[in-house]
Amino acid sequence: RRTSSVGNKSAAQKETMITSIAWVPVGVPTENPRRAEVPDEDLDTAFMLAGGLEGESDRSGSDERVVSCSEGNDDAKLSDERRTFNTSATEKARKLTGNYSRLRDLSPPARTLGAGLDEAMAALNMEKYDVEDDAHTRAARLFGAGRTTFYANNDDDPYITIKDDEDVFEEDYPDDFTIRHTDLVLLAARTDVDVSHLEVYVYEEAVLNGTEDCNLYCHHDLLLPAFPLSVAWLAHPHSLQEEQTANCVAIGTMYPGIEIWNLDLIDAVEPVVTLGGFERRAATTGPKDSKFHNEESDRALGGSAPDPVWTSTSKQKKRKQKQRKQLNNSELQKDSHTDAILGISWNSQHCNVLASASADHTVRIWDLMTQSTQQILTHHSDKVQAVEWNPTEPSVLLTGGFDKNVALIDARDSRNASMKWKVGADVECAIWNLDSPTQVIVSDENGSVTCFDSRKGECSNPIFELSAHKKAATCLSISPGAPSLLVSASTDKTLKLWDISIGEPKLIAQKNPEIGALFTAVFSPSVPYLIGCAGAKGEVAVWDIMSEKAVADGCHGVLLERYNRAAMPR
Numbered sequence: 051r052r053t054s055s056v057g058n059k060s061a062a063q064k065e066t067m068i069t070s071i072a073w074v075p076v077g078v079p080t081e082n083p084r085r086a087e088v089p090d091e092d093l094d095t096a097f098m099l100a101g102g103l104e105g106e107s108d109r110s111g112s113d114e115r116v117v118s119c120s121e122g123n124d125d126a127k128l129s130d131e132r133r134t135f136n137t138s139a140t141e142k143a144r145k146l147t148g149n150y151s152r153l154r155d156l157s158p159p160a161r162t163l164g165a166g167l168d169e170a171m172a173a174l175n176m177e178k179y180d181v182e183d184d185a186h187t188r189a190a191r192l193f194g195a196g197r198t199t200f201y202a203n204n205d206d207d208p209y210i211t212i213k214d215d216e217d218v219f220e221e222d223y224p225d226d227f228t229i230r231h232t233d234l235v236l237l238a239a240r241t242d243v244d245v246s247h248l249e250v251y252v253y254e255e256a257v258l259n260g261t262e263d264c265n266l267y268c269h270h271d272l273l274l275p276a277f278p279l280s281v282a283w284l285a286h287p288h289s290l291q292e293e294q295t296a297n298c299v300a301i302g303t304m305y306p307g308i309e310i311w312n313l314d315l316i317d318a319v320e321p322v323v324t325l326g327g328f329e330r331r332a333a334t335t336g337p338k339d340s341k342f343h344n345e346e347s348d349r350a351l352g353g354s355a356p357d358p359v360w361t362s363t364s365k366q367k368k369r370k371q372k373q374r375k376q377l378n379n380s381e382l383q384k385d386s387h388t389d390a391i392l393g394i395s396w397n398s399q400h401c402n403v404l405a406s407a408s409a410d411h412t413v414r415i416w417d418l419m420t421q422s423t424q425q426i427l428t429h430h431s432d433k434v435q436a437v438e439w440n441p442t443e444p445s446v447l448l449t450g451g452f453d454k455n456v457a458l459i460d461a462r463d464s465r466n467a468s469m470k471w472k473v474g475a476d477v478e479c480a481i482w483n484l485d486s487p488t489q490v491i492v493s494d495e496n497g498s499v500t501c502f503d504s505r506k507g508e509c510s511n512p513i514f515e516l517s518a519h520k521k522a523a524t525c526l527s528i529s530p531g532a533p534s535l536l537v538s539a540s541t542d543k544t545l546k547l548w549d550i551s552i553g554e555p556k557l558i559a560q561k562n563p564e565i566g567a568l569f570t571a572v573f574s575p576s577v578p579y580l581i582g583c584a585g586a587k588g589e590v591a592v593w594d595i596m597s598e599k600a601v602a603d604g605c606h607g608v609l610l611e612r613y614n615r616a617a618m619p620r
Contacts, residue, residue, distance in 0.1 A: 066240060066587070066588025067240070067241055067569070067585065067586050067587070068238045068241075068570070068584035068588055068589070068590065069239050069241065069278055069279055069569050069584075070238075070239045070278065070279065070280050070281040071236060071237060071238045071239070071570050071572055071582050071584050071590065072236075072282060072283045073237075073283065073572060073573075073575055073582060074234075074235035074236070074313065075283075075285075076231070076232070076234060076576035076577070077231050078235075078296070078297050079229045079233075079313060079314060080229070080297065080314040081229055081230070082227065082228055083227060083229070083270070083313075083314045083315065084314065084316070085316045086317050086318040086319065227316070229252060232258050233252050233254060234253040234254075234255075234574060234576065234577060235250060235251065235252060235269075236582050236592075237249070237250060237251070237281055237283065237299055238251060238281075238584055238590050239278035239280075240271075240278075240588055241277050241278060246274040246275075246276060246277055246278050246303070247272055247273050248272040248278065248281070248301060248311070249268050249590075250268065250269045250270050250271065250313060251266060251268055251269065252265075252266070252267055252269045253266050253580075253592055254266075264592065264594075266590065266592060272311055273319075274303060274309070275309075276303040276304040276305045277304040278301055278302070278303050279302050279390060280301070280392060280393050280394045281299060281300070281302075281394070282299070282394040282395060282396050282404075283298075283299055283300075283396070284298050284310070284396035284404070285297065286298055286402070297312070297313045298310050298312055298313060298322065299313055300394050301394075302390070302393070302406060303390065304390045305391075306327055306328070306382060306386050306387040306388055306389055306390065306391065306408070306410070307324045307327015307383075307386065307391075308324065308325040308326065308327070308404070308406055308416070309321040309323075309324050309327075310323040310324070310325070323418070323421055325406075325416050326383050326385055326386025326387055327382070328381050328382060328383070329381050385422055385423050387406065387408040387410050387414060388408075389408055389409035389410040390408065391407070391409075392407050392408060392433060392435050392436075393406065393434065393436050393437040394407075397444055398439070398444075399439075399444035400444050401418075402418045402419045403416070403417065403424075403439075403444075404418055405437050405439065407434035407436060408433075408434060409433040410433075411428065411430050411431065411432060411433060411434065411451075412426055412427060412434065413429075413430070413447070413449055413459075415427070415461055425461060425464060427447075427449070427464055429449075429459065429468060429470075430451040430455060432451050434449055434450070434451040435450055435451055435477050436450035436451075436477055436478070436479050436481075436492075437449050437450075440482055442487045445460055445461045446459070446460050446461075447460075447461055448481075449480070450473075450479070450480035450492060451476075451477055452476045454473050454474070454475060454476060454477065454494075455470050455471070455472060455473075456470065456471045456472075456473060456480055456490060456492050457469065457471075458470075458490070469504055469507070471492075471502045471508070471509060471510070471512075473492055473494050473500055474496055475495040475496040475498070476494060477492060477494055478495055478524050479493045479523070479524065479525050479526045480492045480493075483501065483528065483533070483550070484528045485528075485534050485550075485551070488503055488504045488505050489501055489502065489503045489504070489513060490502050491550075492526075493523035493524070493526050493538060494523065495522045496522070497517060497518055497519035497522060497523045497542075498518065498523065499515075499516045499518040499526065499538055499555070500512045500515045501513040501514050501515075513553075514554055514555060516554075516555050518538045518540070518546060518548075519538065519540035519541075519542050519544070520540075520542050521541040521567075522540060522541045523538050523539070524540060524541060524569050525538070525569065525571045525572070526538055526539075527573045529579070529610070530573065530575050531578030531579065531609055531612070531613050532610055534550055534551035534606070535547060535548070535549065535550075535595075535606055536548045536555065537573065538571075539569070539570065539571035539583055539585075540567075540568060541567035541568065541585075541586075543562055543565075543567055543585075544560055544562050545560060545571055545581065545583060545593060546560045547559045547560065547601070549606070558598070558600045559598040559600050563593060565583070565584065565585050565587045566585045566587035567585050568583055568584070568586075569584065570585070577613055578610060578613055579594060579595050579596045579613060579614075580592055580595075581593040596614070
């Protein structure tokens with residue numbers, strides 16, 4: 051399951067894509083994530099659907115039996131249900147053995163069953179059905195009694211010439227679910243043809259894992275209800291539905307709801323919180339049923355035409371059209387977006403605040419404590435693709451949309467405190483310049499990267515405008531350790547590293563990670579010389595820019611060397 055390569059290749063790479071990634075700060079994930087427990091009501095439902103007694107379910111590891119009936123008639127109803135079940139089982143057994151006389155002539159082994167129900171049941175030995183066999187019996191059944199010999203240990207086996215005292219697996223292979231405090235965790239929103247899920251990757255640097263190669267592997271994943279479009283890590287120290295959750299992720303999909311999952315919980319079947327979205331009865335219709343789908347999703351990801359993988363047949367189109375009609379606005383919660391969630395930004399200074407950008411042309415500001423919308427911003431006339439809080443002014447929000455506008459909004463006075471700038475094409479990404487937090491940097495569908503300064507006022511001329519890529523520039527990210535380093539990703543399959551410390555950006559390095567058209571690229575906040583990226587092939591790759599001579603030998607290398615974990619004391 052582990053791989054020694056930096057890129058993690060999928061067996062069905064033509065049928066998968068990764069649309070968004072996010073880093074988790076070092077040391078935040080718990081060392082040993084716990085497994086989720088299935089709620090009792092879900093067990094009851096599953097038991098009844100499986101054909102068990104209505105209202106009765108068995109709990110593994112427990113001797114209790116839970117019955118959904120009134121307290122006064124518990125014993126009487128339970129006895130009636132058991133009698134009904136036993137009678138039904140007896141009738142089925144009689145039907146199975148009713149044709150015994152015919153089977154006895156056709157099948158010689160069947161003669162040993164006897165002529166009646168009692169002998170047949172005795173041959174099946176149903177009284178000892180739940181009694182587990184010992185190791186010898188199981189091995190004999192598996193390998194053939196009397197024909198194969200097995201030995202309890204290596205010393206007794208004459209065919210093993212090297213007598214090891216014991217197999218030391220735990221020392222050679224640590225627990226796969228243990229996340230060390232030095233591990234880097236990367237979140238990736240993956241979509242296959244039939245299923246979507248969030249994958250939690252662990253990245254081990256070569257200097258820390260004791261080998262010459264980096265190690266990237268999937269630790270666990272979470273099943274998602276629909277095509278994922280945006281991912282944002284968040285640390286929420288307060289109570290969400292009676293559970294303390296600090297290490298969480300907010301996920302936006304083709305559905306209008308925002309799901310918040312606990313990353314320290316493995317095999318969870320539902321999110322901790324869902325902001326908005328469809329009512330529970332409508333949420334089981336299936337993935338990829340949003341009004342904003344196929345052609346629009348490709349456009350949101352920087353493409354100009356539908357991917358042939360997602361092209362539907364006429365029957366599938368008719369089914370999807372019927373499903374879209376079923377998922378109408380009447381099934382939405384009152385406090386919700388009405389279309390796909392294209393962007394999410396968590397406010398790190400006000401940890402209960404989350405902003406979301408949607409294909410319904412709006413931006414919503416959420417309060418995670420009350421799980422409700424505090425503001426609805428309607429300053430865009432088309433789908434809103436980008437949203438990000440200012441790192442130094444926590445009330446200022448940056449947004450960008452398909453109306454070719456970039457906007458600054460002060461949430462304290464959203465009607466009056468706002469600025470807008472026009473760009474040449476649909477906005478793909480908009481971020482703040484960490485080196486100068488009054489400046490915004492925008493990439494668009496034409497591959498251009500433009501920088502504006504809010505101090506010069508609305509509609510002011512750009513600080514710089516750069517034709518960075520030949521195709522859509524889908525993502526931008528700035529290194530927290532060297533804020534004058536900007537990376538741009540594109541559907542032309544390349545990453546480009548720019549120095550923006552001077553007036554005009556200067557290209558320092560570029561790389562083709564060979565994972566197809568790139569949809570996302572992000573600097574690690576903890577190790578700011580690492581860039582995670584992903585795209586159309588459904589693979590994750592990590593670029594260590596310190597391996598580039600132009601970076602290591604320049605002024606940026608001096609800044610980034612402070613984060614070199616190989617040189618840090620352990």
